[in-house]
Amino acid sequence: MGKELQVAALESGTAIDHIPSDQLFKVVGLLRLQDLKNRITIGNNLGSRKMGTKGIIKISDKFFEEDEINRIALVAPKVKLNIIKNYEVVEKKRVTLPNIVIGIVKCNNPKCITNNEPMKTRFDVIDKDKVILQCHYCEIKINKEDIILSKGK
Amino acid sequence: MKPKSLVNIDDYDKDDIMRIIDTACKFKKNPNRQLLKGKVCAALFFEPSTRTRLSFETAISRLEGRIVGFSDTATSSATKGESLKDTIMMVSNYTDLIIMRHHLEGSARYASEVSPIPIINAGDGSNQHPTQTMLDIFSIYETQKTLQNLTITIVGDLKYGRAVHSLIEGLSHFEPTFNFVAPEELKIPEKHKVFCDKKSIKYREFTEFSLESINDTDILYMTRVQRERFTDLMEYEKVKNIYILKNDMLKNSRDNLKILHPLPRVKEISQDVDENPKAYYFEQARNGIYARQAVICDLLGIEVNS
Numbered sequence: 138m139g140k141e142l143q144v145a146a147l148e149s150g151t152a153i154d155h156i157p158s159d160q161l162f163k164v165v166g167l168l169r170l171q172d173l174k175n176r177i178t179i180g181n182n183l184g185s186r187k188m189g190t191k192g193i194i195k196i197s198d199k200f201f202e203e204d205e206i207n208r209i210a211l212v213a214p215k216v217k218l219n220i221i222k223n224y225e226v227v228e229k230k231r232v233t234l235p236n237i238v239i240g241i242v243k244c245n246n247p248k249c250i251t252n253n254e255p256m257k258t259r260f261d262v263i264d265k266d267k268v269i270l271q272c273h274y275c276e277i278k279i280n281k282e283d284i285i286l287s288k289g290k
Numbered sequence: 291m292k293p294k295s296l297v298n299i300d301d302y303d304k305d306d307i308m309r310i311i312d313t314a315c316k317f318k319k320n321p322n323r324q325l326l327k328g329k330v331c332a333a334l335f336f337e338p339s340t341r342t343r344l345s346f347e348t349a350i351s352r353l354e355g356r357i358v359g360f361s362d363t364a365t366s367s368a369t370k371g372e373s374l375k376d377t378i379m380m381v382s383n384y385t386d387l388i389i390m391r392h393h394l395e396g397s398a399r400y401a402s403e404v405s406p407i408p409i410i411n412a413g414d415g416s417n418q419h420p421t422q423t424m425l426d427i428f429s430i431y432e433t434q435k436t437l438q439n440l441t442i443t444i445v446g447d448l449k450y451g452r453a454v455h456s457l458i459e460g461l462s463h464f465e466p467t468f469n470f471v472a473p474e475e476l477k478i479p480e481k482h483k484v485f486c487d488k489k490s491i492k493y494r495e496f497t498e499f500s501l502e503s504i505n506d507t508d509i510l511y512m513t514r515v516q517r518e519r520f521t522d523l524m525e526y527e528k529v530k531n532i533y534i535l536k537n538d539m540l541k542n543s544r545d546n547l548k549i550l551h552p553l554p555r556v557k558e559i560s561q562d563v564d565e566n567p568k569a570y571y572f573e574q575a576r577n578g579i580y581a582r583q584a585v586i587c588d589l590l591g592i593e594v595n596s
């Protein structure tokens with residue numbers, strides 16, 4: 138019971154659980170939650186037996202499209218999604234990295250065309266477990282720890 | 291399906307490579323044809339490269355095509371702040387094919403995505419230069435009469451050399467064996483070795499330019515060792531005179547051995563090698579004309595008779 142009360146209950150919507158605390162605000166950015174008018178509850182640095190601390194985000198009346206929510210696998214591949222309707226968890230999901238990541242990661246190569254032209258970046262995910270991306274344009278590889286999210290919309 | 295543009299050497303599969311070689315052989319027999327009559331090709335050299343531009347211009351001129359374009363950014367629209375996309379869209383309205391060289395990596399890939407007409411990448415930064423690879427492979431085929439099961443020794447700067455990586459990729463369809471000969475600081479990057487392992491390609495690494503690596507090889511591919519590539523100049527001083535091919539080193543080499551070099555050479559092939567019939571680098575440069583003629587006609591869907 139005490140566990141449930143860490144963040145207020147959700148009547149309907151999506152709860153994203155087990156977010157590493159240091160990735161929470163990246164997840165917020167990746168899902169562009171700042172642009173939503175829905176009721177959103179964000180909890181961070183909550184106790185977790187497995188993770189030490191964790192973050193939780195609950196968004197009322199919001200059900201994400203697959204490729205929208207899968208973006209967060211870039212920074213938090215182990216999150217758990219709970220789809221809630223009528224106070225009940227109707228579906229539990231995990232996120233999986235898509236094969237192609239468009240527009241949300243910045244290429245780390247300053248000589249890449251994507252950093253010099255008004256255009257969307259595009260990466261092929263060449264290793265889903267280790268999270269290694271390859272720029273579709275300049276072909277450099279980017280490891281998980283070097284991933285920089287792009288700022289633009 | 292045949293590729294619409296040539297951006298990267300891996301846009302070509304084995305059949306594509308063999309088809310281009312076959313066509314290049316026809317052009318070598320007769321490079322002067324009227325196949326591009328009435329066609330206009332754009333040569334957009336956002337970054338100047340006299341050598342590559344001359345080769346393309348010769349290839350097109352000998353087929354009676356016309357060329358428009360520019361060869362430095364000072365006069366081009368890019369300096370006025372026009373995006374690459376806008377330049378490509380404009381030029382593709384005027385011409386039948388775009389040949390482009392650009393200092394930004396991935397520029398040709400992007401151009402090929404926005405352009406309704408074929409793009410040939412004539413170099414995008416340190417990334418790709420596929421027609422160089424095609425002329426290398428054509429030269430190898432021509433001198434060995436096959437591409438299958440050859441031993442290729444690549445010497446010099448294997449770390450930064452753009453030609454090297456593409457050559458490995460292009461030859462990967464033909465079960466090659468590679469000898470990688472490079473000083474410690476310019477050793478072949480791990481990712482190329484991973485690529486070879488994945489394709490079950492045999493290779494050996496040498497840090498000394500020894501006779502052992504020369505004597506059992508079919509192709510000796512020399513590249514420049516440039517001073518500015520070294521972080522440790524002591525190391526450069528040590529190796530600069532070691533990675534030089536001299537004629538007497540070829541004494542026990544195979545009869546079919548040919549020496550290639552993407553040019554320009556600085557000091558890595560001694561002048562006395564030029565007289566050796568195994569020296570093939572000038573002929574290799576000439577082959578660039580035929581390989582480029584073949585690529586251009588292939589992309590434009592122009593049939594080439596023998």
Ligand SMILES: [Zn+2]
Pocket residue numbers: 244245246249250251272273274275276277396
């Ligand atoms: Zn890039």
